[in-house]
Structure formats: C-alpha cells, structure tokens
Amino acid sequence: MLKNLFLIFVLTGFTIFIGCKKESNLIGYSVINPNELEILYLDNLPVNLSIIKEDSLSSFNTPTSYLGKIYDENFGYTKASIYTEIRLSNSNVNFNESLIIDSVVLSLKIADFYGDSLSNFDINVNQVLENIENDDNTFSDQNYLFDNQFLYQGNHLITPNSEKTIKLKLDNLIAESFINSDSSNFADNSSFRNFFNGLYLSSNNNSENGLLLELDLLSSESKLTMYFHSNNLDTIIYDFQINSSCNRLTNWENDYSNSQVNEQFLNDNLSIGYIQGGAGIRSKINFPTIYNLKDSNFVINKAEIIIPYMSTNLDSIFPPPSNLGLAAIDDEENLSLLYEDQSIQGSIYFDGNINVSNNNYKFNISRYIHDVVENDRSSKLIVYVPYSVTNPNRVIINNFHQDSIGIKLKLYLSR
Template identity: 25%
Template sequence: MINKIFGSQILWIVLLLGFITSCEQEDNLVGYDIVGGNAANFEKAYVNLTARTIGADTLRSDGRVLYNATIGSYYEPIFGSTKSSYYSQVRLGRLDPQFGEEAQVDSVVLSIPVYAITSDTISKSRSLFKTTYRLSNSDENCTVTDTLTQYLKTVKFPLDSVYGNAEMHMTLRVQRVIENMGTIDSIYYSNKNFQTGEMFGSKVIDNSVVRNSIIQYGSSNPTDSTVISRDTSPNVKVRLDGMNAFVQDEIVNQQGSSNLGDQISFISNVLQGIKIDVVEENGFIFNIAPSEMSMIAYISSNNPNFIDSNGDGIHDPEENCPVVSVLPRRTETLEFIVGSSMSNSSNRYYNVSQNTISNTNGMIMNNPSDPSVNYLKGMGGAKVVLSMDPLQIEGIRNNVDNNGWAINEAHIKVYPETSVQGILPLPRYLYLYNASHNDVLPDYGTPASVEDFPNTQAFPYGEIAMPYNSEEGYYLLRCTEFLKNIVEKNAPIDDLMLELGTFTGVQPTDLFFEPDSPFNSNRIYNPFRLAIHGTNPVANLEKKLQLEIYYGVKN
C-alpha cells in the first residue's frame, strides 16, 4: 500500500513540474512538428481512472433499433443469467384473401432465419417431394410427354451465432400475442412484455439450422433443372400445429370479412402478433435476422379444373391415361408478414417488433467498485463507468498551458482478465461514449454540414467501436479529442462509459449519428461477456486500466 501511495504522489509531482521521463519511446504512434516548426520529443504520461461496474439496465429494444435480434437463455455463476424473447406483429401477405371451395388448412410453418452461419456443412440430403406429369391426350390415345420430378434438398449448417452451452437442446415455443403492440412510433425498452394466449407450436432445437430448396427435373431434359423455391437464409423451421384451427376459423372461414380487408383491422381484431422464446432457463442464445422471417399457411381446396362426372376420382379427360396429372385437390399458400415493416401510399401501417431481455447478475455485482477487475455484459447486463482523476487532469492542463506540452494521442487500453474470463469467448468490439451527456465522443463525430440534418454528427460507424487486438492482447479505445477539449478548452471532466458492441447503420456507408439516439449499437442483441483488468489489478500491473497520453514538448 505504501508503494502504491508513493507512486501516485511521485506521478502528481512530476506532472506539476512538467517533467516526465518517457517510459518507452513509441515514435510510430506520433508524428513530428506538432507544436510548430521545431522538432518535438515525445513522451508518455498517465492519468489514473476510477472504474465502477453498473449492473443490469433496460435498453431501447423496439424495431427501430433491431437490425438483428436474439432468442434463448444462458446462465453461468459469474455474470448471471440472460433470457431473450422476440415479439412480432403479424400481417396478411395479401389483403382480402380468397380461397377455393372446401378450403382446409393443412399446416402453418414459421421459418426463423439465423443472423450468421459458417460455410461448413453438417449434412446434405435429398428426398422426393412431388411428381407430376405432362400428358398428350388426343383421339383417345393418351401418352406421357414429360415427367416432372421435384426433390427437396436440405443442407444442415452449424449455427455460429450461438453463445452459451452450444451442445444443449432447448424447447423453442411460439405463442399468440393477445395485446395491441402499438405502432412503429411506440418506444419500447427491454423489460417490455406483451400478454400472450394459446400456444401455436414448439420444437426442440440444437445448434444447427437448415436451408431447404426444391429443385425440379424433367425426363425430357434430365440434365436441366429448375429451382422452384429456396430459403433465403439458413433457418430454424417450426410447425405451428396449434395455429391450424386459428387460421381455419379466423381467416379461411371468414373469407370476405372486413377484418381481412385492411391491415389495421386485421391486427386489431384478428391476430395481434406472436411471441418466440425458449422454455429453459439455461441453454444458449442465438442471433436471428427478423427482416427475413416468414410464416406460411398451406391450404388445400377443391381443384376447379378437376372434372369427375362418374365419381371414380379420376379427371374425366384422363380416364384412359396410364397416370393422372389433374388432381381433385390443390394446395395454395397464405403468407403472413412477420419481423419486417411495410406501408402503402394510402395507409401508414408497420410491423412492430420487440426484443425483451431479462438479466440477473451473478457475482459481478458483489463488489462493483472492485479495483482489480470490472465486468461488461451485453444485452443490457453490465457496463463500466470511468472517471478521470481531476487533480492529474489539472496537472496535464498546467503543462499544456505553461510548459509547451502538445497532446498528440490519448487512449485507454482494456485488457481481458483471462483468469476470470475462462472459456467465455471474447467480444469482437468495445466502445466508449460520454456517460455524463449520453453522447458520442468528439473523436468519432464532427458537426455535419448538411442543411437537412443540422443536429447530426458525421462519422464512419465502423470506427467508433474498436476491435480486440489478438496480437497485443487488448482493446485500444481513442479519446484524444475528448481529453484535448478538457485541458485546452476547459470542457468539463465528464465520465466515460465503456460498453460491449459496435455501432450499426442501415447501410455500411451510413455516416450520420443522431444525438437523440447515441446508443444505436448492437448492444441489445450482443450476448458477449467480458471480465477486464481494473484500475489496480492484483497482478500484471502493466495491464492496469488507465488513460495513456502521448505528448510532445517544444525543444
């Protein structure tokens, strides 16, 4: 303890005197002539930080911020538990749907696309899906001109967006939402739930997904093939057997109802939405792509082209044919819109979605101000507030004002505490923002000279969050302009917030930051967890959480 106090006093004295010996010359981090025409010698100084872990918090989680979403649950004793469910409004794929005679719902299938998959495959399979025939029927001489064979091709992939106990199985369930979910203008946070009703369906899932395609071959040209349908992305498919009767009673049997004539009536009076979650409290969490989600009802009805005057079940023109091509029943589909938005010119209606997260903290909150280790937990689980030592900042300001210091670089190196992290994978990105004002740091945003967006800041989204440097073993987070504003322009000494995630734009080239949405990041669906060395680590003092400053002094 005496050595720690003594070291702090020495640093304070040296800062005030304006004389700090360089710990290590790192010319690659700085340039020359930053203080005028004279050459500069570059030194390194430090400012102590106070770090405090903040526990679970609610995050905005409505569709406006959900470029992706999560489903699942995971628990381990250090960081605690996280459980995620996904809600979506449901809309008709076509208004005022018409069905054939004696229409009957055969099945309803929900496809949940995953956000990311590896290029590897677990298995491939092919099975016969359907065979149809083309006939030539003239002068009572019926012949087969072509045989069309459709195969279902299924490719199974490992799910690489999974976090947690990847080898476990979980029960995925889909329930009916019986509460109005509002509009796209509704703002929801991660603790928001909607009331649910009956179970539509469930399925035991593992860490694999499938991608189906239906391919057709003709006997007249067996080397040629036609893709009839193909999944956009690998996905989890769930049969919603409990929804068959609902679609039959509320949609098929209500053909022509005003409730099916517009989307507002449909979501108000027929079906408000669905909820997707898991039964288990401990398993894994996986990312999904809501905009690619689909839900399709398969409905059979009498074929209006089928003629059977003698009641033998065979199409009359094909009585003498070796096979039949016209069947008494046909299958059509009714697609529902889930997980994405839509609108038209006359009515403004949108698909509302919501990611609900529940977090319980484990050991991380036993001592949130522990100087040896701090914790970050995605999906609103935990973040770290950083405060700079005001006396040392005043010493830096004095040297800038009176001793010719010119700050060239300021950053914080964040080292994972591997003895606590264990086998948990490291998150790809961390980022800093101004905790006192809930704003982006000036290092990453400058006022945009765009008349239509006077209150925005322009910056490249990809640069505000910094990736893990596996060679050096740390995350390096810049805050140069933030510090220079404090010591050169007397800006207030605001706190910083350290958090998991990266910023996301609608397009990779998006360059606008909205001050009222400073947290437009992927943190709501980022399941990672991270233990970091604190401001006074028990060992590895070189991994101390602190502010590093590179400066030049005029000769």
C-alpha cells in the first residue's frame, strides 16, 4: 500500500528530493539518522479559498479609537465613528450661574492615520442620549441614541505635518446646560454619567479615497475644556477628562455594494481573497486532500503555508497589514488559535509577518498539520487582520494556481 501511495504522490505532480539539505529545525531530526532519511517535499496540494464577513467583534474600550471614512474600489466604503463618555476631574463641581461662558473646546490627540493624509476631513460632534453600556451583546456595529443637533460641524486638512492634537470649538449650549442644571449632577462621576451620557463623533468624508484618524482618547491631551470668566473678569478653566474609566466604542460600518469584493462572498473557490481590518473581511483556506496523508507512514517534519499578496496602485494610501493572523476553524465555524505552533513554539517561529521582497506572508504550522492528519482535526483555516477593530489595513491575497503563484502548503515529509 505504501508503494502505491508513494506512486500516487509522484503521478499527481509531487516532487521527491532524496538526500536534500538536512535542516536541523525539522521535527524529529535529532532522533533519526539524517543519512537514512527519505524526504518527500510537497507544495501543490489543492487549496480552496473563500471569504467571510467578520462579526461579533468587540470594539469597546480599545487602546485607540478610529474616526473617518475611506473608499477603494476593491473593498468599498469603511466608516468609523466614536461614542465616548467624559469624566469630572474632581468631585462636587460648582458651575455658578453667574459664570459667563467664553468657549468650549474638545481636544483630540491623533495617534496615526490610514488613508489619504491630504484629504479634507470633516468632523461632527453630537451629544449621546443614553448610557454607553458594555455587555455581552455590544459589538463593533453597536449604535447609541444621540441628539441630532450638532455641537460641532467643521472641516480640517490633516497632513503628516499637522498638529497632533485637533481642537474643536463646540457650541456653547453644552456649557449652558451644565450651568443651568442642578449641582447634584456634579457631585461625583456616577451622578454626572447619568446626567451627561457622552459625545458622538462622526465623519462623512466624501473625498476620493478618504481618511481614517486613529485617536488616542486616553492621552492627557484628549479632553473637553470649558472656559469661563466671572464678573470680576477672572478666567476659569475646567477640564473634563477622557480616561480609562470612560466607556468608549468605535462603531465600524462597511459597505461593499460598490466594490469588487461584493460578488465574491458566495464563491467557495476564489482565485483572489480579501482580508480587511476594521471589522471587515476574513479569508478562509481549506486543504481538502490533506487527509490522504493519513496512514501513509510518512512523518510530517515541517509544514509552512505561503500566502502571496497582490500589490495595487493604492498601496501607498492603503498599505497592507504588517502581519496577519491565522486560526483554525471547525465545521460549526468556531475559531481556535493554533496554540501548539503559535504559543509553544513562539511568535518568531509562527511568523505571519509581511515579506515585502517576496510579496507574501508565511506561517509555520507543523504541529497543526500533524494534528490534522493524525487526529482528523479540521483542515480549514481563517486568515485575518489581528486586532481588527484597531487596525483598518487591508490586503488582497493571490490564489492563481495556474501561474504557480497561489497559496502553497509546503510539506517536508520523511520515512
């Protein structure tokens, strides 16, 4: 049977290397005489590729938040908006009715951006009308009620040389409502939270490519500041903080209706795949014939998956992610990390980092493939952007096997 199986491998295009380079990192190398090894190298197993939309991702209280809107013909529109609470900087605040309001300024610290940094960027600010709560059903598509009256509407030109903190002069109505309210609302943050639910930040940027701003709301520079003066002309400044005690959420909205990817969601054998952060798209990879290796008497010494990506004319504006994530998926669509390869072997071994010289991503998954063959684990994998809700990068991957540049599972076997 072994000879027949070996012959089948050869006839289906598998290439045999006898006495090939002896790699010391092969599993089991130290206990087998390398001079007696017969090594089989396979790299053309069939690969099925499909795409699925991400869902049920939490974007609650992430380290940074995203605001803006971008478009490209491959992925369509992506829009990010922010809900955030604010906090008193001290208890028992007294906004005396005799105070005269000068201005209200919302400061937002820019951590980074994704998209066209030379595009005009519009920002809207509204008051949230319900508590921003986190529960098991709060995901990245969560919305909260907000007042339709704008506290701010304005356009900004964001460039790499711009100030790293945006300052928005809000309508004084917000300060007036504070002065005219009962002082018990400012006794402590619990009372204040019930009185003032928070702010909603949005953008309807309609420039050609658009821009997403990554905001560091936890920076001391991100705050709401009210400026007053009294009858004797003394200036009074009060800061409302945005800190780790504040509930914050980035709402991600993806519209694929005017994009190339829209027609591909029902296709389970794609030549190109799509991977998109911002709670967007994942690619699913399956090796349907990998189970033929079972009972072959070959030992899996090493397994690598090579995922080529395609360069586009928008890469300078929308660069691909610096690394990808890889997880197993079962028939019920439940995800599980490749613990043996990723955690036990370590992140350097597991890899997944972009290789710009070869236009690909590589993962070492030897232990996972061994588990698939020996223990009938699912051969389906999900490729995704790690920490998707704080990473809007996207990439198109290549699975054109007729040109020998598609996704490859490289197997090094021995007996």
